[in-house]
Amino acid sequence: MSYAVETRDLTRIFAGKKKRRRKAEEEVDESVGPVTALDNVSLKIEEGELFGMLGPNGAGKTTLIKILATLLLPTSGQALVAGHDVTKDPFPIRQVINMVSGGETSGYGLLTARENIWMFSQFYGVPSKVSKGRIDELMHIFGLWDKRNAKVRMLSTGQRQKMNMIRGFVTDPDILFLDEPTLGLDVNAARVIREYVTNWVRGQKGKTVLLTTHYMAEADQMCDRIAIIDKGKILACDTPENLKRMIRTETTFRLEVDAIRDLTTFSTMQGVKNFSHKDDIAKNRSFLTFILEDEGPVAEILSTITLQGKKVHSLQKSEPTLEDVFISMVGRGFE
């Protein structure tokens, strides 16, 4: 089996920084210690796979992609892309990869969308005629044809992200790194991108996508396999179904209650494996997700909430989602 991407004990530590800030009329030097962004990550992504990396902000997803895209050197360990070492042999890797990040602001505002994409295609040696043909085709697919001659600075965020996606595909890469590609996009724009990426991988032989996201549904819907990453460590790596099956013996309950502050009782409660909470300040509500060993603790949870004088607005037992898998593993949600 050939691997599109393979990492062995990959570690990346960012050196500490000295920050100067004002504190009570005094200049104070503060040292921020070294940050371990990736901690012995070992991973194998097969050719033709749509592989997802799921994790909260700061989990190490982008760092991993940047190492694989030859933009960052690992501190230790090894990363192979298309069989080549990212440190020792980046040229053949760069020929077969491309990367698109969410919220990208690349390109030049004075050029049109079409010119910008063409310019980037030149850095990969794509002949102009081929490039322009692909750009036109992709612009139709992504619904950007009407904006082909609009200057980039006149494009909306969604249109700009579609342009970035076209930039990623126009070089016909074998391995595409997508770093939160649907970040901040409206539902329709995100759907178009998801559909195209899925069809691109499924419809051709040898195309691989590494997608990082913190949208659970996106990962669940698109990916063949998903690695859950937190604080630089891979916690689990399997198909979405298998990941959810891991906690199927457990019970997931979701509650919507009046805003609740004291959560300490839940963490020590018998039968509660893990839980997370999100606050909706505008509505003055809290949303709690409990991963329970069985249904036993439900009554105790409800009485704890009502004893605090809070009202329970809804209680729902649900099928486990990828977020539940994450909560079960690390004891907190993504937000």
Added chain:
Amino acid sequence: MSEAKARRSDLRYRIGLNLRAVKGRSYPRIVGANREPSWIFFEAFLPLLGIAAYVFVYQFFGGQALAAITTKTTAAPWGMCGHDPCANAAAQAAAAAAVGANTNALVASVVLGGTMVAFWLNVLWSMASQLYWEKEIGNLQLYMMAPMNRMALLGGMAVGGMVMTSMRAISTLVAGVLVFGVIFQVASPLMLLAVFFATLIALYGLGMMFASLYLLWGREAWNLSALMEEPIFFSSGFYFPLGGLLRIPGWGPAIAIAGSFIPASLGLDALRQLTLGSTAFGSNFWIFDVTTELEILVGMAVLFLILARYCLAYLETLAKREGKLTSRHQ
């Protein structure tokens, strides 16, 4: 995947790839930058005002000198030729012609210097600090991820910058000639072109070298660019013949030598000799002869390009190790 890779790694592919990269990166400068007509005001008209200030000062001094020559007194019936009275009408006419020629040469020097200022500013703000700006807008990581040679990226920036700035410089030159009535006498057009291109290549080679350094210095680079404006205008003789500094005892030669490390200095000196004649200013204000200056410029061009290549390779590795290539989103 492996077949495709084998097909794409030959020399012909690499040459084609890098030529396309140069073309691609020069495109925004050549086409994009001329889309905004405001450049005519900011980069052709405003520099002309800067030039005009020097021109009027030189013309005033020329007028004063001419008045001294043509004013007849009992002590000097043919006017003053320098500190002494002119001997006769022929000496007076010769002195007046020399003043006229020197004034024209000074004004022409300013106009030429003004066009070279456009290139120097382009090197400072659009070459040296460009990689830093590319990082800020998110382009740099896309460039560094692409298979093209990094020198092709810098080469594209340089070619685009040269073409774009040449258009601005030519407009300044034409306007200078039309407005101030400067007369150029080009004896050797081929030599002029050789000096011009050697100057540009050396100048942009220096800019390419700075670009990699600025990548590491980040925002501090801004201050360095600002620092290298006015002092370089002076030490490189943008608005006067640099050889004039050599005649000032003490600090003059030191400034002139320091300024000569910027290729624009020797380039301008040679261009002035080629367009005004080497006998202008009584042959007193030139640094070296044109051939020597061309040889030094070619040497500088080669040196700066080699240094740029190694600086960029070293600093790219350093930036990748320290995470500075993509720090904007990290």
